[in-house]
């Protein structure tokens with residue numbers, strides 16, 4: 001997702017764009033705000049934007065049919081092939097320490113030492129190095145202190161982005177060294193481009209794909225958004241058909257399927273797949289019921 005596509009965060013996005021244009025960055029940023037506000041998406045977009053060769057104050061949008069392909073830098077970042085961009089989370093730590101991802105409860109000092117080593121490596125002329133620390137409240141104190149030490153003499157063109165919905169759990173010394181960027185709560189029912197209207201999903205053959213791609217990358221953020229989309233689809237269908245929905249066999253089956261998908265989501269089904277299937281079901285219904 002690009003900064004431009006981030007719903008409901010005009011203030012934070014305006015601030016980030018200004019940083020991108022002026023390139024006078026603090027060595028550490030702290031993204032705070034409620035879960036589901038898009039902090040992690042914003043951090044990732046901002047990190048990509050720093051090295052984007054196509055845009056000054058944003059990254060390239062994700063590849064989708066009908067849009068220009070992303071620049072080589074954004075494309076490499078999306079594929080996880082950009083050595084200058086570190087996305088520090090449980091999976092990253094598991095890979096660095098050669099451990100089981102499910103067992104990573106906190107961000108530890110060895111992981112942070114690894115990040116710091118990458119920061120010290122030379123990169124191609126003019127490129128920025130970014131470490132996006134997701135769930136930064138999971139930093140253990142000595143790992144947080146390693147960051148502080150790194151901030152004493154920050155390498156040029158290196159930036160930390162700490163992301164958390166629980167900033168109070170961070171060491172005060174870390175909080176005070178970061179420039180804070182606050183993200184507002186986004187009401188789930190807020191209109192967000194075409195995402196919010198199931199009537200559009202039915203018309204647009206690409207909708208199942210674009211909806212799924214539009215979900216946040218982090219599972220814990222994608223899940224509530226996917227749930228909201230399923231609810232929206234169900235409510236729309238009921239509204240569309242009114243009482244008829246109970247008389248119409250096919251629509252009733254779709255409602256039942258939507259319920260089943262929602263249940264699957266609660267049992268850890270993949271949010272993208274769930275949303276894609278829901279949109280496909282709505283489209284199927286539309287084509288069945290349309291007189292040919």
Ligand SMILES: [Zn+2]
Nearest residue numbers: 052060071074
């Ligand atoms: Zn780009």
